[in-house]
Amino acid sequence: MSIPRTTTVLSVLVLAAAVAPDARAQGGSLDVGGTAGVKATSAGVSGAAVVGSSSATPAPANAAPAEGVRRDPRGIKGISPFWEAIKKGDDALAAHDLDGAKAAYEEAIRADPHNGMGQYRMGETELARGQLKEAEASWQEALRFAGEDASLKAKVLFVLADLKERQRAFEEETNGWNAYETHAKAFPAAKTFPASAADRKKRIEEWKQLEVDYGAVKERIKKRLEEAEKKAVESAQSPQNR
Secondary structure: OOOOHHHHHHHHHHHHHHHHHHHHHOOOOOOHHHOOOEOOOOOOOOOOEOOOOOOOOOOOOOOOOOOOOOEOOOOOOOEOHHHHHHHHHHHHHHOOOHHHHHHHHHHHHHHOOOOHHHHHHHHHHHHHOOOHHHHHHHHHHHHHHOOOOHHHHHHHHHHHHHHHHHOOOHHHHHHHHHHHHHHHHHOHHHOOOHHHHHHHHHHHHHHHHHHHHHHHHHHHHHHHHHHHHHHHHHHHHOHHHO
């Protein structure tokens, strides 16, 4: 006894429909009989039936945004706007784009005005721009917001002391290095360099002594010039030279 062709095709279709969900669940597509689907043609069935094809693979549940950056204002499940702006500023500063760096750090400060890292980076930018007064103002703000962040506070104390050294403000400079040294010893895990403070204070004392010595030399030179000028006047007024 022969089985009608229509019945055979319908059986294949039913089998394919039962298997198709499993194939799609694995992100693939079902290919029955080595083709993209099953083509059934009979007296009672016309056209073509494609079974188990899938037009798109479902995206993972935790996929990142289209641009590939996961963002989170709290910075837990992705980069925060604050640190994204800091990264932008760092890249600009590395490329010597000081205006771009300043704009990016301003954006970071607006995103989180109480995170002293924004003001710290801004101070570095102002220093690179030659704006020492603005750099100091930014670092003082960073120091105010450093809070219990021992590492950030160490960075800020270091650059403030170094700034005073650049300005040859010896007393303030010494006080700055003292503050850094005290903090470094209190928080050794903050990756500080207390030996640097001791070395810089030694250099300051040497510079101060040089200034004293140079002042004495200047005074002797001035005195000799005055004596030479006095002798020249006396010589000019002498009757023997008339």
